[in-house]
Amino acid sequence: MCLAVPARVIELSGDTAIVDLDGIRKETSTLLLDEVAVGDYVLIHVGYALERIDPLEAAKILALFAELRAQDAES
Amino acid sequence: MKYVDEFRDGDTARALAKVIHAEVNPERDYRLMEFCGGHTHAIFRFGIVDLMPKNIHFIHGPGCPVCVLPAGRIEAAIRLVEEQDVILCTYADLMRVPAGKRDSLQKAKARGADIRMIYSSSDALALARDNPEKQVVFFAIGFETTTPPTAAAIKIAQAEGLGNFSVFCNHVETPPAMMTILTSGDAKIDGILGPSHVSTIIGSRAYAECCDKYHVPLVIAGFEPLDVIQSVLMLVRQINAGQAVVENQYTRAVSETGNEKAKALMNDVFEQRALFEWRGLGVLPDSAVQIRSQFSDFDAEKRFAMPEIATADIKGCICPAVLRGMNNPDECKLFGTACTPEDPKGACMVSSEGACAAYYSYGRYKAAEART
């Protein structure tokens, strides 16, 4: 029910960040997060960053998907 | 778009779907409730149903804060903005929801009410700063994803002494609604696709009671179509194995305990509301939050003595049953005739993630397919 999109943090300033989504820049609040660094990907919902996206976990799933595709191609 | 496009890959979808086809037991049905309206929307937008075996049925849950907001609350907001000199700020989602007597925020705006559509609670704060001589009321709705941003806004307002800002709080909670659906048993649910972004806040542990008490597996599913399909596979496997635990498919954003800072902020500002009416589910105890007394200055219900307004559903509208997963939209007498996206009679048709709106487009395609 909650539309949230991943966007990359490109600037930080106090409690706000500027995030980039394929060239779209938006100001977002970082009040809900403890640590955010430039370069992190965060989920944006109603002008707030909800959570960081864990690149390692993302990589794991994507690797799983790649394996599935390979297996599928073989059969 | 990074972390989006990779999770919309068609080849992977087909590969996953093949595995699902291979693993489902053809002798039984799998009734899976996708709790979250965003998942309902994704399922139809990406044509996920087309890829699934016929014995998997998606039951659409009540995780649509627009759909479960009782018409009486919208009516109360309309009265507030029309009778008092306030600026009412709302998310655009609410504008066209029928409020009873065929009224809506959009219609009230057309009559001259000062209703502003905003994207964020920060916008409401900005309006309050820019209009110090007017009262600014923020019509807050949403599940636990949207509650922390409202909490943040109230704290900021307090710190800045923004005396003209207040919040009409309608924030609701996910686990109690799930329990209600499961308790009634009417929907005969075999598994639950758990919400993506609510879970980033409340954590995967929050669902343990549902699974244990009702012996139903729950997989927290990410927002993209591949997440949904992978989660379906995980549910099928649990159902086949007779398991009923919480699994987390959305590991890249959801942890066991969720976002502690956001939860603390919510807890600071909000407390449990003893009773709250949910459209379709009735009055539920401990299912919603209200603003704590130390922030009562920012509570619009108190500041403006907003009344409780009971509004009956339009005759023939079965939104309640649809929200509980008991009926499909096409079983409603008003569906597609008196109730269409252009002229919605119930919230399920207005909200783009409401089951009825999704069915309206999708169902017509399926019917057309059946004819050819």
Place this chain on the structure above:
Amino acid sequence: MSKLDIKNGVIEMGHGSGGRTSASLIDELFVRHFNNALLDQGNDQAAFSVPAGRMVISTDGHVITPLFFPGGDIGSLSVHGTVNDVAMSGAKPLYLSASFILEEGFPLAELERIVISMAKASKDADVPVVTGDTKVVERGKGDGVFITTTGIGIVPDGINISGDRAEPDDVIIVSGSIGDHGIAILSSREGLQFATTIESDSAALHGLVADMVAVAPDIRCLRDPTRGGLATTLNELARQSKVGMRIQETAIPIKAEVKGACELLGLDPLYIANEGKLVCIVPTKDTEQLLAVMQKHPLGQAAAIIGTVCEDAQHMVIMETAFGGNRVVDWLAGEQLPRIC
């Protein structure tokens, strides 16, 4: 006549009353910038002869806010919009008229900016504004300025382009990326402020149309997908022609930033307005040639085939998603609004 104080002045009720003040406004702003022989005559109408063929007329009211946006303004938009509506019949647009409803208090400097922009658009398109009208409404009764433009043109004989002519197996082409204009407008609206390099695609398409018709005179339908976007135009054409359409999502050109903005706001790019694009339905035999000609034109470089017309008693537009599933592209119900859910 007293000179207008364009720098600091504002529109007053007197500017609409028809007297000296009105005349000043008309002369120093409109006639001066639109600058053409017919307008200079100073009549309440313009008289001219027309070449042979069928005459086409179209009118459009422009009430857009904000008045100035990345890539254009209400002035240039009002020229492009009507030129395009005339051109979608295959006609060569000849002349425009322009009616202004001005709000008391509207800054003359802004009005001049708009008129200059309109004049430039008109000159670049070679479609002069030959007659017009101004009225003033009281403060609070107008959104700064409303502009209505009416255009006329001539369709040569032998060209018969109309929304009810699409036939099964015809090919559907779009002239370029969708959603640019709507996103540019949203980016400058308050409350949704986001920074983007996306500009409105507002442009006059009659040059492109002329090239297209020259190489493919059998074009069945042309329409510019303005309000309601590509989806609405396809549904309109399907209904008018009593056919169905099958399109491929992967074939529809869309800029990455437009996609990003749509994801952020929960919008569907198919329903977002365009002001410099067209949809063309053409018999299969003409497709290759037509596409080549379009892609050579500056306004059609990203032209692409997006689908085909088919038999369908329900007149449905169905899209094969990038994902591999199918979804109905339905009529828009009400205005598309950003969502949080």
